[in-house]
Amino acid sequence: MPTPLLSPTLTTKQYQKSQISVSAKENITLLTLHSNRKLTHYGFYARILSIINDYTIPVELLLTSDNCVSLAIDMDAVSAPALQDAQSELRAYSRIGWSEDMVLLSVHIVSKDNSGEMLSSIFEILSACCIPVHSISYAADEPTVYFVIRRSDVSRAQKTLYSNLHRHFDWWC
Numbered sequence: 001m002p003t004p005l006l007s008p009t010l011t012t013k014q015y016q017k018s019q020i021s022v023s024a025k026e027n028i029t030l031l032t033l034h035s036n037r038k039l040t041h042y043g044f045y046a047r048i049l050s051i052i053n054d055y056t057i058p059v060e061l062l063l064t065s066d067n068c069v070s071l072a073i074d075m076d077a078v079s080a081p082a083l084q085d086a087q088s089e090l091r092a093y094s095r096i097g098w099s100e101d102m103v104l105l106s107v108h109i110v111s112k113d114n115s116g117e118m119l120s121s122i123f124e125i126l127s128a129c130c131i132p133v134h135s136i137s138y139a140a141d142e143p144t145v146y147f148v149i150r151r152s153d154v155s156r157a158q159k160t161l162y163s164n165l166h167r168h169f170d171w172w173c
Contacts, residue, residue: 033094055086
């Protein structure tokens with residue numbers, strides 16, 4: 001049985017008004033739905049989201065493109081029968097892909113002043129450590145970036161981010 005993370009947020013570094021926190025939510029499954037083109041892309045989105053809603057499947061993160069929807073699902077909050085029934089309905093409109101044993105890693109930056117530079121550094125750090133990222137999303141309201149990564153990489157990702165971000169920013173210490 002996998003060992004749980006020590007806490008949702010391992011550490012928060014702070015200096016004056018700048019603050020960064022990294023947290024991880026475990027037991028996430030990334031569900032990827034590729035349209036079979038039976039519906040327009042608006043109809044595809046509407047139908048997929050309607051099915052997800054009908055079965056009350058908790059979505060932590062939603063990503064879309066013109067013919068694909070990716071959903072990060074909290075497996076602790078969904079029943080297996082509901083997921084199987086939803087999957088049966090979803091097959092009528094899409095080709096389904098599953099990535100299990102994933103983690104939703106979020107990096108929250110309180111200060112918007114350096115957010116672009118910070119994001120660039122985060123990507124550079126994860127790339128240098130060869131941590132594969134399966135999905136990425138950037139929150140619109142606050143500078144928070146979400147990554148879906150494998151559970152086996154989460155501890156290394158968190159430690160690497162914290163130990164390397166100080167090299168990119170003078171205020172980080």
